[in-house]
Amino acid sequence: xxxxxxxxxxxxxxxxxxxxxxxxxxxxxxxxxxxxxxxxxxxxxxxxxxxxxxxxxxxxxxxxxxxxxxxxxxxxxxxxxxxxxxxxxxxxxxxxxxxxxxxxxxxxxxxxxxxxxxx
Numbered sequence: 001x002x003x004x005x006x007x008x009x010x011x012x013x014x015x016x017x018x019x020x021x022x023x024x025x026x027x028x029x030x031x032x033x034x035x036x037x038x039x040x041x042x043x044x045x046x047x048x049x050x051x052x053x054x055x056x057x058x059x060x061x062x063x064x065x066x067x068x069x070x071x072x073x074x075x076x077x078x079x080x081x082x083x084x085x086x087x088x089x090x091x092x093x094x095x096x097x098x099x100x101x102x103x104x105x106x107x108x109x110x111x112x113x114x115x116x117x118x119x
Contacts (some may be wrong), residue, residue, distance in 0.1 A: 004053035005033070010041060017042050037067055063099050064091070064107045070109045071095065084108070 005013075008032060016027045022069070024042075028035045045051050064072060075084075075090050082090075088104040091097070099107075108114065 001103075005037070007052070009033075010051040010053075013038060013041055014045055062106070062110075063097070063103045066110075068095065069107060069111055070106070073111055076108070076111070076113065 013027060013031050013033070016022060016030065017024070022030065024035050024038045031038075036049050041051060054080060071094060072091060074086070075087050075094070079086065079090070084101045084104050087108075088099050088101055091104065
């Protein structure tokens, strides 16, 4: 995803839409943006009354927080040939937090390991 359109461009696109002089495709060509960009901008204006870009959200929420990655590493070190599901089960037994196999695989990647192949 690229940088948000400058406010000046957003205003000009919205003004062209409100003037209803051209189709969305023509507006997109005129401002060298995609038709989907015009659609999103007009839709945002209709829903919220603003064309200001949204702020990027917070970091993703991890089911296994950074503070628990050391436990995952210890489990991996204690059973290096274990499957992702076995490590996830051991993590649940140790912490009481049940996680899916893909969630555990993402924790492996955050630790710099590649997840083992699925059985």
